[in-house]
Amino acid sequence: MTDVVTPPTSPVSRERSKEIKRLSVISTARQVRLLSRAELTELTGLSPATLTPLVRDLIAEGYLIERGPGTSRAGRPRAMLEFNPRAELVAAVSLEPSRISCEIADSDGAVVAHRAIRLTGDIVDTICRSVPELAGDGLPALRGVAIAAPGVISGGAVRLAPSVGLIEGRPIGESVQRTLGVPVVVDNDVNLMAAGEHAAGAGTDVADLLLLHVADGIGAGLVLDGQVRRGARGAAGEVGFLPLDPAGRGHDGIGPFEARWSENAIAERVVALAPGRRPDSPVRALVALAVTDPHAAGYLDELLHAWSRLIVSCVCVIDPGRVLLSGAAADLDDAAVGRLQDLVTAAAPSTTEVRRAVLGDRAVLHGAVSYALSAAAAGLPTLLPAP
Amino acid sequence: MTDVVTPPTSPVSRERSKEIKRLSVISTARQVRLLSRAELTELTGLSPATLTPLVRDLIAEGYLIERGPGTSRAGRPRAMLEFNPRAELVAAVSLEPSRISCEIADSDGAVVAHRAIRLTGDIVDTICRSVPELAGDGLPALRGVAIAAPGVISGGAVRLAPSVGLIEGRPIGESVQRTLGVPVVVDNDVNLMAAGEHAAGAGTDVADLLLLHVADGIGAGLVLDGQVRRGARGAAGEVGFLPLDPAGRGHDGIGPFEARWSENAIAERVVALAPGRRPDSPVRALVALAVTDPHAAGYLDELLHAWSRLIVSCVCVIDPGRVLLSGAAADLDDAAVGRLQDLVTAAAPSTTEVRRAVLGDRAVLHGAVSYALSAAAAGLPTLLPAP
DNA sequence: TTAATTCGTTCGCCGTAGGAAGGAAGTGTG
DNA sequence: CACACTTCCTTCCTACGGCGAACGAATTAA
Structure with missing residues (x-):
C-alpha cells in the first residue's frame, strides 16, 4: 500500500x-x-x-x-x-472527415512543415507517428500539440456526442500527451480560430472578441479577458441554437437559427434565384446577384437582419466589443459589412465593432500555436511587471 | 526633468x-x-x-x-x-436613489455594523466619512470597499450614461480609494449578486453561472471560470435588450425584451387580471391567481416561455451550466421553476440547471465581501498547490 | 590620448527556504 | 510508575538565489 x-x-x-x-x-x-x-x-x-x-x-x-x-x-x-522562434515548435492537428492535416509551426506561426494524412488506422497512433516524423530533428523543441476537432462548428457537446468517446477530452488528448510527453489541447476549430485571431489576427489589440463562423452550421468562438471561454460543458458559442426565429425549426443537433441562416441554407436559396450548380461561395454569389436582382437584394437584406439579430444577442449577453466575421460571413463585401454594422449599432446596448476576420484558413493554425504556447507556460499566470 | x-x-x-x-x-x-x-x-x-x-x-x-x-x-x-474572520473587514456600499446604505462585514459575510444614510452632500464625502465611522476601532482591519451602483440593472453603460460621470469608474472609485487607502471596486448590483451567489450562495460548487435578475428591468450577472465577467464595455448581461420578441419595442435605454417581461410589465397585467392596487410581488400574485384563473394561467405560461427563451439564449452564447433566478424571478413556486427547467432543457444545446438564488437581499453584500477580499489579494493569482 | 559614457559581468552580502535534529506533550505497555 | 513510542512544533544550520556595488569592456567625444 x-x-x-x-x-x-x-x-x-x-x-x-x-x-x-x-x-x-x-x-x-x-x-x-x-x-x-x-x-x-x-x-x-x-x-x-x-x-x-x-x-x-x-x-x-x-x-x-x-x-x-x-x-x-x-x-x-x-x-x-x-x-529565435524556432526554439519553440508546436504541432497543429486538424481532424477532418477522412484525413488529418498536421502542421508544425514555430512560435511566430510560420509553418515549418505540413502534411495531410489519409486516416486509416487508429487516430491516436497516426498522430503520435506523424508529429515526430514531421518535426524531425526539431522534435526536442516541440512545446505542445493542439488538436482541432471537426464538425463541432455548431454541435459542441451535443452534436459531438456520438464521437465524444473517440474525439473529445480524455481519450485522444491524454493518450497523445502520454506518448509525446508534451501538453496537448483538444478543442473545436471555431474556438481555435477565435484564439488565432486574438493572438495574431484582427483581435490582437483587444481583450474580448467574438468570432462568428458561418459554414454548414453557425458557431461562435469567445474570447473574454484574453482567454477562450468554453462554458461549463464546452458548449459556449452554440449560437446556432438561439431561439431568435419563430419560423426556424431545429432537428437532431441542428439549431433552429442555423437551420435557416447557415451557408447551406443560403446556397439553396441562391440556386433557386440563379439556377445552376451550387457556387463555391454562396454568400459572394448572393452579394453579386443583389446588384442586379431585386429579389436577391431583398434576401440579402433579410440575411443581414438575421445575422445582426444573432450578433446583437451575443452582445447583450457578453458584450465582446468586437465581432469578427469568419467563414461564409467573411465573404460579405464592404457595403454589406457596413450595413451589418449599422444594424448592430442600432439594436445593441453597447458599441460593438463588426469586421471581417483576417486569417482565413490560417486562423486555426495560429490558434493552435497560441494554445500550445500558453499550455507550455501553464500554471504560471503572467506575473510580468507593468511595462 | x-x-x-x-x-x-x-x-x-x-x-x-x-x-x-x-x-x-x-x-x-x-x-x-x-x-x-x-x-x-x-x-x-x-x-x-x-x-x-x-x-x-x-x-x-x-x-x-x-x-x-x-x-x-x-x-x-x-x-x-x-x-478569525474579524481580522478582515470589508465595507459594502449600496447607492440608492436618495440614500446610501453602508454595511461593514467580516470575511464570512456576517454584518458587523450597518447604517442607511440620507444622501445630502457629496457622495464621495459621505462614503469617506461613513465607512470609517461605522468601522470604528475595526478600521485598521478594513481590506476593501465595494460600491454597488443602482439602477444599472438593465442599463449598463448605456443607461448609466447620464450619471457615468458621477458614478462609474474613475471618479468615485479612485477618490474613495485615495482617501481610505484600501482597494475600492465599483460595479452594478447584478454583478455583485452573481459574485455573492458564487461565493456563498447557490453557486459555490460551480465555476460558471448566470444570475438572472428580474426587477424594473431585466439584467444578468455572469460568472465564468470563477470570475465575474463584464465584457468589453461593462455591458455584459444586458439581456433585456435581446431581440427575442418581434412585438417588443424598446425605447431610450429600455430593451425590447424587458419592456414586455420585466416585473413592471407583469404587475400591469396582474392588476388587469385582478383589479386592485399593485401587489408587492406581482409574480407571486400571478402564481396564486393561476391556480384558479385560466387567463392568469395562460399568461403565466407565456411568461415562462418568454423567460425560457431568454435563458436559452444565454445558454447558447456562454453555456453557464447553471442559471439562478433572482429578484421577481425567485418568486416563482416550485412547479413554475420546474416548468421553466423543462422548457430550457427542451431547447438548450447543453444541459443547464435552473434554480432559485438563495441569498436574496444579502447577495449584494456577499458579493461585495468576495470582491473586496479578492481585491486585497489582487495581483497574485492563486498559486496554491493542488490540495 | 584621455575623459566620458554606457554595457555587461563578477563578487559578495543578505535573506529566505527547507533539512535535520531536538524538545514538548501526549498515549500505550511492561 | 518508568519507559518506549508517536506526533507535533521549534530551533539551528546550511545552501542558494537575488540584488547592490564595484569592476572591466567597448565605444564616442574632446
Missing part, C-alpha cells in the same frame, strides 16, 4: 520563481524580437546581475541568439540578442 | 513570494477555519520550518487565534489555530 509518488508539491518555492523569471524573459524577447540585455532589465525589472546567467542559459538552449553589437550614440554598444 | 518616482517594479522578487505564502496560509485558514500547523503543512505544501515564523506573525496580527490542543490518538496533540 505504498502511496503514489506524489511530488511533494512544494509551494511557490525557489524553482518556481526561477521558472517565472525565465518565462518573463522569454515572453519579453518573443515580443520585442531584437533587444539587448539593458533593455531586458528595463522591461522585466530584473537586475542585470540576475540576467547575466539567465541569458547565458537561454543562449545555450537556443532561445536567444547573440547578434552583433547594436548602435548607440555613446558608450559601449549593446550586444543585441535575437529571439 | 526628474522622472516620476516609479517604484523600481521588481519582478517576482522576494517580498512578493513571501506575500504569496502569507496569502496561501490565510486563504487556507479561511476555508478550514480550525486547523493545526501540521494540517497547514499538508495543505499549503510549505515546510514546518517556514510556517513557524509565518504563523507567529499571523497570530500577532490577529488573523489566527491559538486554541487549546486538539484531539489525537497518539503523540503530541496538535495545537489548533482558529481563523
